[in-house]
Amino acid sequence: AxxxxxxxKLLSVFKGAPVELKCNYSYSGSxxxxxxxxxxxxxxxxxxxxxxxxxxxxxTADLNKGETSFHLKKPFAQEEDSxxxxxxxxxxxxxxxxxxxxxxxxxxP
Amino acid sequence: GAVVSQHPSWVICxxxxxxxxxxxxxxxxxxxxxxxxxxxxxxxxxxATSNEGSKATYEQGxxxxxxxxxxxxxxxxxxxxxxxHPEDSSFYICSARWQxxxxxxxxxxxxxxxx
Numbered sequence: 001a002x003x004x005x006x007x008x009k010l011l012s013v014f015k016g017a018p019v020e021l022k023c024n025y026s027y028s029g030s031x032x033x034x035x036x037x038x039x040x041x042x043x044x045x046x047x048x049x050x051x052x053x054x055x056x057x058x059x060t061a062d063l064n065k066g067e068t069s070f071h072l073k074k075p076f077a078q079e080e081d082s083x084x085x086x087x088x089x090x091x092x093x094x095x096x097x098x099x100x101x102x103x104x105x106x107x108x109p
Numbered sequence: 110g111a112v113v114s115q116h117p118s119w120v121i122c123x124x125x126x127x128x129x130x131x132x133x134x135x136x137x138x139x140x141x142x143x144x145x146x147x148x149x150x151x152x153x154x155x156x157a158t159s160n161e162g163s164k165a166t167y168e169q170g171x172x173x174x175x176x177x178x179x180x181x182x183x184x185x186x187x188x189x190x191x192x193x194h195p196e197d198s199s200f201y202i203c204s205a206r207w208q209x210x211x212x213x214x215x216x217x218x219x220x221x222x223x224x
Binding site: 042086097100 | 113143151152153154155158202204211212213215216217218
C-alpha cells in the first residue's frame, strides 16, 4: 500500500541555519513526489515536484529511490519559511495524492 | 490564475441537520475535483474524487450516503454532510485540476462545527 511518512512533527531551526525536512514513501509503482507548503492562514500550495528538479524559494529535494526518500532541504533558513510542509505521493495514475502527516517548520530569529 | 474558492469558509450547524459546502474553480474548467478532510494538527485525508458528470469515487471508510458529492458542472462541486454529528466537525478542503494536468489547486477550506 502507498504511504508517506514524515518523522518530525515539529522542526525548529535558527535563521540562517540549514534545514532538512524528511520524507519517506512506500509505493510499488513509479513514484512521483511533491512538496506542498501551507503558510499560516493560507491555503495549501505546491512548493516543488521532483520531476522538474527545480529550486523554489531556495528549497530543493532529490528523489532517492534506493532509500525511498524525498527530503526537502534549504541551506539557509529564513523566518518567512516558517510553515507547515507536506510531502505528497501521486498515485492511481495521477488521479490523486497521498499526503504525509506534515512537519511544522519554525525558523527562530 | 487557477483559483479555487470555497463557500462558506466557516459554518456551524446543529446535530442532525445537513450542510452543503461549495467548491468553485474561478478561472479554469475543473474536470476533476477532490475533497479532503483535515483534523486539527493532522494531515489531509482524501475523502473522494469526483469527475464532472459522473459519480464520485469514495475512499475506503468514507460513507457515500453521509457525504454526498455532486460535480454537476466544470466549475462547481458540492459536498453535503447529511445528518451531521459532532464527530463530523472538521476542516474540509477541496482541490481541483483540469484534464491533462496532475497539479491540484487547493481551496482555502471550510471549517465545519457541529453542535
